[in-house]
Amino acid sequence: MTIAVHHMDRSPSQPSPNSVNVETCPMFRSISEVKRELKKLVRLAAQDEEDCSTEVYDEICDKAQVLKKYKCRKPQPAAPSKSRSFSDQLDSIPVPDCFQCPISADLMRDPVILASGQTYDRASIQAWLDAGHRTCPKTQEFLPNLTLTPNYLVRTMIEQWCRWQGLQLECPLRNPNPNANEKGSEGMTPQDRAYLSSLVAKLSGERQSQRREAARELRALTRKKSLYRAHLAQEGNAIPALIPLLLSPDLETQEHAVTTLLNLSILDTNKKLIVEEGVLQPILEVLRNGSMPARENAAAALFSLSALEDNKIAIGASGAIPALVELLRDGSRRGKTDAASAIFNLCVSQGNRGKCVRAGVVPVLLKLMKNVEEEGMSMADEALAILAFIAGNEEGAAAIRNAGALPLLIQFIKHSSDRNKENAVVIIFALCSRYSAYYKEVKSAEEGDGYVALLDLSISGTSRARRKAYALLEQMNKHVSV
Template sequence: MEEEGPVEAEALAAFAEAEVVVRGLIAAVEGVAAVSDYRNAFKKQFGNLARRLKLLAPMFEELRESSSMAAAADQHHHQISGEAVAALAPLREAVDSAAELLRFGSQGSKIYLVLERDHIMKRFQEVTSQLEQALGRIPFDKLDISDEVREQVELVHAQFKRAKERIDTPDIELYNDLTAVYNKSTDTDTDPAVLRRLAEKLQLATISDLKQESLALHEMVAATGGTDPGENIEKMNMLLKKIKDFIQTQNPDMGPPLKDITSVSGNCDPKSPVIPNDFRCPISLELMKDPVIVATGQTYERGCIEKWLGSGHNTCPKTQQSLSNTSLTPNYVLRSLICQWCVENGMDPPKRPGTSNSHQPTKPTSACSPKERANIDALLRKLTSPISDDQRVAAKEIRLLAKRNADNRVCLAEAGAIPLLVSLLSITHDASTQEHTVTALLNLSICEDNKGTIVTSGAVPAIVHVLRKGSMEARENAAAALFSLSVVDENKVMIGASGAIPALVSLLSEGSQQGKKDAATALFNLCIFQGNKGRAVRAGVVPTLMSLLSEPGAGMLDEALAILAILASHVDGKAAIGAANAVPMLVEMIKNGSPRNKENASAVLVHLCGGDLQHLAEAQELGLMGPLVDLALNGTERGKRKAAQLLERINRFLEQQNLMQAQVQAQVQAQANSQIVTDTLAVVDQ
């Protein structure tokens, strides 16, 4: 038997590689063909992609047959060259990418697909471009395929080429309806007509449909490894629940309610009460036993967040913000609410790890010495004295004690100072006493354990009253107190609903430098909660922020841009910023601002220019392109992302402008040619 030479060995290797590539292509197309329906907002796009891939199947079959026949006839003369194999390998990658996208389209969450439409459309464009380029490199003259199949493949190539150059936007009404419901924080004020349209367009009309969508969202949670489901998953869960509740209201006989879709490891007993989302750890999705607060104000189960931090992470899992420190503060208020909910629902209250029924917990040692405690008790007696001078003096002393150190803050809380201070703040009309009392509460709130006590003692309405009516120093310290309390997520809702936001906007305009900063930080923190963004816009915060931007010497650029960036994601905020002629200032910030200001200004512009050609044209005319390119290359990570988004939108806008200009020029030329013909005929007639 003759040994094979180098050329034959190379041919054999090419043949073996070709076999693998061709079989992989056939398997991928067969997988696509097995899916018959894409019941989602991208049905047309997924259907077109699947149909085009299936049209490539005859070529892959002919390649397999020709290779098999050649191998059977003479293994020394193979049909597929190394060059052809090299050209087919990128096609295999492109087809695999398309098949993966189609699998996601057939099995993924319908709600997710709509909400992430920009990302999905980008994936369509990437896959389409990848397929078009791969098909364009196929060396037909080196492949043994029939003319009919070659013509069909060239037709598919042309279709992908056309598809690459245009974007088919999915149902706009569906997207707007879904985002409107998605961004509502509560079940109130949801238009039944909107829910009806969503149920119809998403084809969520039966228990089976709802269960399938529930499982798809479940898979998304599971795909995160149980470490970071995030706020978006929670909001999608709530959105599906609204649709489910609406459908069951319209069809009472359709069956029992669905189990909460985020309950990935809970009790499957249908009689078990659904655990409120606020009581679940965002990491494990289970009922919290020992809730603790991290530096960003988010609450987690102690064991879960300790494991997260222990694995080397230094960010908040839910918000992805960097943690300024890794201290964990017990969330006693939330734990109390969880225990109350358990009792009301006939469940045993959760016991924190390390506690047991047989051993009573040891009473913590007081941070106060007997002498210090006696001094504090004397101050508290003065605080409740009917004599206003005694009240004022006592409030001042408590203010100073609470400012001095952490032990004093603990001692004062242990002695019961907080409810007495809140009571005094609610009734006193003395400006000096108001100032000392609200500042004492501010200083006490520095201790994380005291925040819950301050809120549950009814302090928020009294603090807001001082914020509106007090002296300037009292107003500023009231703003600082609200900021401190709003670090806890549960308090953001209460403070926003208390009427604090208009008073904070007024202080942002009227206060001293420190007062403005306190008001700004409080507003930023409150506006993290979606429901407070509209309140801030209605209170006139946008014109105030624009005024601060026009005064660089005021030292409020960082704060003003940070608040604008968070408001721009709200429909009312976006409209107010656009109406305030903000684009020139934002462009100037991107050109000459600090790295932080550049990223926030670009974040605002991303929202403003989304679908608004006027703002986009204005930004481009103001010379934004150069600074944006620099920001995309040298900015902060967030700045780079926002700059890239803006550059993409501006480039798309310029392409549309050039296309329109070309069409106008063609029309003008056609009219000119027509006139020339008319004039020529007129001369001939003469």
């Protein structure tokens, strides 16, 4: 299927005429350096509790050096023009590709991250989603949720770049409250309010067909209109009217209801409200016993709701984790993806990691890693990322070791992406830290290939992977006699 998006399919070998060479330009080389270091800090804080403080300190020192060098060679900004608009000024300056929205090819004013990991300008990607699309415009992968997360790093870089270019901003690029225009009923017509109220009333109607059609219509409306999501959840009393339909014997009604709640949860200000209304147990019922499309969307809803830390704890306490693991094991391709995304998010909270292990997630994840041809590499990526969380838990480390995961982890270190190699060595490092005898197993794994793979990773891996591999090799030489 061809998607008509301006400049979306530009090959890396065919740079934009307005592009700036990031590798040769001192200004952007240092910015790129800072960006990579900040991403590592985020992953360290989430996954590596035991040696986080030392590594974070090292990363901060590295970034400080980069910024110091950068400051010394920062160009003097040109005097801002007071007679020309921001758009006119921008027309005469080459905009780096990394600051352009992949959809509009314009400078991003409010960069946000889609569930696929791609960054877009909020206005452009919201229009794409409001048109009913559930795929990423750039990668075309299906989106497990429609959440838009502000990309504060890119936003700050753009603002700084504008200042260095002498661009006079008519208003700040930063939007301190991206959901401000979605709160309340502002912008809605009386006819809109009346129609939505009539649909909510029909959700409690006497006839099953009436409830089904109302839920179907609300599902369509909340998918397309962010303004409706705010009104229905915060003023339209739709959430308490939808919850009973999650227990409906009519599976189609149930599917429409859970998908409408998924759509409502896209808006950050609704996430807490939805959980407080008591939605978790009814959603869990759908996750266990609904049709496969309903189970998929129930898992996606839990993923979306778990963006809030308090919700992570509440979802973990609700008993949802065993049902998510079951869907991860036996569900459709999309169901497995939704379940993996939800489990990953829940594992950010340490209290949920042991619950995942007790629910039997480790053998399920290892099976996904083994069956790459059948399940797809993206599922293996998710499985490794979840295992990297779980390996830091005592129960998780024991389960991974007892499952005999080492040969598989070595294979991923030898023949996979940088991200997977990093997660694999993090898992091995966690196991060796708990079990000194594991050093010997690693050194002799795959007839010595394990040692060679770590040696290669200590030279050619990511910064974090190199540190872990080097530490493993150093400790291995102490614990294992030649």
